[in-house]
Amino acid sequence: MLHKINLEHVLFLDIETVPEYSDYNDLSDEMKYLWADKTKYQRKDDVTADEFYERAGIWAEFGKIICISVGYFANKDNKRSFRTTSFYGEEKPLLIDFKKLVETHFSQQQHLLCAHNGKEFDFPFIARRMIIHGISLPSKLDLFGKKPWEVTHLDTLDLWKFGDYKHYTSLKLLTHILGIPSPKDDIDGSQVRQVYYEAQDIDRIVIYCEKDTVAVAQILLRLRQEELLTENEVISV
Structure with missing residues (x-):
């Protein structure tokens, strides 16, 4: 079935998220209580809600999106290319820009959104943050x-499970075992909060996010038993 998909109909994507506030003490008293209540089963007994707040970026209720990178295949004169672009900065404008792209170029039934662990993380996180900002959902994210x-969602983690619902494989591990150049050659997800709030280096995060997007496309190519993208075929626009 994967071979029947026209790759030019797929929008590959990856998101980077951080806690909504740089410091736990910036939360209101009510949000501190709600954070403690939300995470009480994830935290070890000796870990306070304050200490655990650095992980707030994985929950849409307490985190925010700082970058969405997308990529898509193009074919001109029988020459393949993979084009990437990113939306980053303030969350609401980047969500609006991402929505415009999806609705303008990837809104038809044949179009697919593809991410690694997208069904559990990227797609619902984007949808929830749109709702929080009062942005109506594009049809591709409105699943009701x-x-x-x-x-019309593809998930490379889901594809790799082959029906095994217990199995989780990180993007870093999957690229390694499939012989795909690692997208984690600079930073990884655990460092994004520090790079964003302390180093204030959004450009570094954008590069990292785009590499993850390329890696997702590479995984789909490997699953289809097709040649991987070369550096010359990847174009940032």
Whole structure:
């Protein structure tokens, strides 16, 4: 079935998220209580809500998106290329810009959104943050009332599971075992908060996010038993 998909109909993406505030003490008293309550089962007994706040970026209720990188295949004169671009900065404007791209170029039934662990993280996180900002959802993220076969999402983690719902494989591990150049050659997800709030280096995060997006496309190529992208075929626009 994967070979029947036209790669030019797929929008590959990756998001980077951080805690909504740089410091736990910036939260209101009510949000501190709600954070403690939300994370009480994840925290070890000796870890306070304050100490655990550095992980707030993985929850849409307490985190925010600072970058969405997308990529898509193009073919001109039988020459393949993979083009990447990123939306970053203030969350609401970047979400609006991402929505415009999806609605303008990837809104038809044949179009697919693809991410690694996208069904559990990227897609719902984007949708929740859009709702929080009062942004109406593009049809590709509005799943209410849709049957499973009507949801046009691809998830490379889901594909790698082959029906094994217990199995989780990180992007870093999967690229390594499939012989794909690692996107984690500079920073990894655990360092994004520090790079954003302390180093204040959003450009570094954008580069990292785009590399992850390329890696997702490479995984899909490997699953289809096709040649990987070369550096010359990847174009940032």
